[in-house]
Amino acid sequence: MLYVFHGTDIKQSREKAHKLIDSLRAKKPDAAFEQINADNWSPTVIESHLGGQGLFSNKYIIFLDRVTENEEAKEQIVDFLEAMNESSNIFIALEGKLNAELKKSFEKSAEKAVVSETAPVGGRFPGGTGNSSATGKQDFNVFALADAVGSRDSIKAWTVYRQAIDRGLESESILGTLFWQVKSMILAAEAKTAGEAGLSPFVFGKAKRYAGNYSRAELGILSSDVITLYHDGHRGIRDLELATERLMLGLN
DSSP states (O other): OEEEEESSOHHHHHHHHHHHHHHHHHHOTTSEEEEEETTTOOHHHHHHHSSSOOSSOSOEEEEEESGGGSHHHHHHGGGTHHHHHHSSSEEEEEOSSOOHHHHHHHHHHOSEEEEOOOOOBTTBOTTOSSOOOTTOOOOOOTHHHHHHHHHTOHHHHHHHHHHHHHTTOOHHHHHHHHHHHHHHHHHHHTOSSHHHHTSOHHHHHHHHHHHTTSOHHHHHHHHHHHHHHHHHHHTTSSOHHHHHHHHHHTOO
């Protein structure tokens, strides 16, 4: 499902978007929340959340915070809009003033589009500076951790993991992303083409390359470890944060 908030009154649009996010998170406490902005945009991020529910949560709520300020995102996001709206996960896009082409694409694809307009003040739009988060957390690209795991670089994986924790990322989001990465590597290792693996060419290429850093048996064990770790953590059997650190350090 895709909801879009846009217009020249970015402050009002942001308030409306966060109001929806807060409401959804209150209604769906098990849903994993992910924020994507112009700085950490990657088509891989969107690709991973277009399917059904995640392994560890009933839903994902993905906040797209002015991603079209990134020129690559501006060109690529149009190809994902229809799939976002058809997804069982929830995408909430916040944008400022959109050009005519983007405006048409967003509004055509979205379940609901809300426009907030105001007259310019001194050449600037009120509330138009900076990015904010519905949770107050600093922005972080968790896929940097997925890449470190794919590269089998234990020190980098541990370092990026600590950065993710320090920025307040939720364990469900981190482990869900790791599981997606390992699953993609397994699918890529067993397939000859992206279509056969059920992955986009971009994701398939990276996953195929990363899969070469592990044996098939090791990928199976890593996948099982991530799943077991999540469930043990929620049962109170293991400290989720510390156990994940050990998992990162044990990659080599």
